[in-house]
Amino acid sequence: MKLSLRHSFGGFSLDLELNAGAGITALFGQSGAGKSTIINAVAGLLRPDRGRLEVAGEVLMDTESALHMPPHKRRFGTVFQDARLFPHLSVAQNLDFGTRYAPRNADVPRDAVIDLLGLAALLERSPNTLSGGEKQRVALGRALLSAPRMLLMDEPLASLDAARKHEILPYLEQLRDGPLGLPILYVSHAVDEITRLADTLVLLKDGRIAAQGPLREVMSNPAAVPLLGVREAGSVIEAIVQSHDADGLSTLKLRAGTLVLPTVAAPVGAKLRLRIKAQDVMIARTRPTDISALNILAASVVGLHEGAGPGVAVTLDVGGERILARITRRAVEALGLRVGTSCFAVLKSTTIAPTSVGR
Template sequence: MKLRLKHHFAGFTLDLDLAAGSGITALFGRSGAGKSTIINAVSGLLRPDEGHLEMGGEVLMDTARNIHTPPHERRFGTVFQDARLFPHLTVAQNIDFGTRYAPKGSNIPRADVIDLLGLGALLERAPNTLSGGEKQRVALGRALLCAPRMLLMDEPLASLDTTRKHEILPYLEHLRDGPLKLPILYVSHAVDEITRLADTLVLLKDGRIAAQGPLRDVMSDPAAVPLIGVREAGSVIEATVQSHDTDGLTTLKLRAGTLVLPTVTAPIGAKLRLRIKAQDVMIARTRPTDISALNILAASITGIHEGTGPGVAVTLDVGGEAILARITRRAVASLDLRVGTSCFAVLKSTTIAPTSIGR
């Protein structure tokens, strides 16, 4: 998808040029950054002041040529913050409603969608008997059965409590990694969601793109810290489950060695992505001894980014993976840290929450 968009609001202008390819492209930014406006423009619910939208070589919107394909003809499946199910229809009837908009010869089998989203036991239920997570799964099934060329997801988990959010995240991971290979444009202001799901990350600020690129590159960029938030910023790395130990800990294999965490509910050999918050990474010039932290990884400093306050973002190369640490300016000076300095990254086993571990 290729999108050029310019739209004026009172005291605010959205102005961007965006490309979204395969996998999940996440739009992240604070409230008012323009995320939902982008979804509305792509879906056809908003006629922008200026814009051009192209999907698979087909022009769906071009204000200069007065092209504005109606929403129902654009073939985008949209899932909103609230599920918007039809209350008088059963789950089965709600998901089947999507087939009305599927083109002839659609290759998305109904049974596969039901299996993918775990809807089999819910088909005869009424929407008012479902949990929030179940309702969102039904809304997602309805969107998939219209055989969309792309899914648009606008804060789909924002209205869910923590338990329900964790219930639906694995289904979204299965959708991303499964056979459908459907591109997804995903809007969220929750860092834990985008780091678990996204392949590409677009950071928005005041209606403009402040940074974009592969998720791991953007998350480990010190310049992105103020855009993401100092308490939420961090890096995303890959790991493989190596063993589940009898003391309740799981050992993960990294490029740089091993990482020990409280029991991870994944089979041995499973490949995971881990979000490590920058504020949870300590730096030592020499390998610490007599310390409770179990995770000590050899590293070298590849970047030091000073902000306006007392904090400094330090980029570490750990076995070819980039890990971000946020420490104080005073610590940088006292340790005499410089680009190229060899050091050790220290992490407590409990710093990586289960919500920060994805497939």
């Protein structure tokens, strides 16, 4: 998808160019950054002042030629913050409603969608008997059964509590990694969601693109810290489950060694992505001894980025992976940290929450 968009309203203006390819492209920004306006423009629910939208070589919108394809002809599956199910229809009937908008020659894999989203036990139930997470799974299934060329997801988990969000995230991971292969444009202001799901990350600020690129590159860029928030900023690394131990801990294999975490709900051999918050990483010049933290990784400093306050974002190379640590300027000076300095990254096992571990 190629999108150029310029639009002004109520003292706010959007001006951006965006490419969204395969996988999940996440739009992240604080409230008012323009995320939902972009989704509405792509879906055809907004006529921008100026813009052009092209998907798979087909132009769906071009203000210069006054082309504005109506929403129902764009073949996007849209999932909003609220599920918007038909209350008078059963789950099965809500799902079948999606097939009405599928092209006649589309081979809609109804059973595969039901299996993918775990909906078989819900088919005869009424929407008003479902939990929030179940409703969103049904809404997602209905969107998939319309045989869309792309999914648009606008804050789909924002209305769910932590437990329901944790319930539905694995289904979204399966959708990302499964055989359907649909590109997804995903809007969220929750860092835990985007770090688990996104392949590409676009950071928005005041209607402009402040940073974009592969998720791990953008997350490990110190310049992204103020955009993500100092308490949420961090890095994303890959790991493989090596063992589940009798004391309730799991050992994960990294490029730089091993990482010990509370029991990870994944089989031995599974590849995971881990979000490590910058504020949870300590730095030592020599390998610590007699310390409760179980995770000590050899590292070297590859970047120092001073913020407006007393904090410094330190980029560490750990076996070829990039990890961010956020420490004070005073600590940088006391440790004598410079680009090229050898050191150790120290992490407590409990700092990486289960919600920060994804497939």
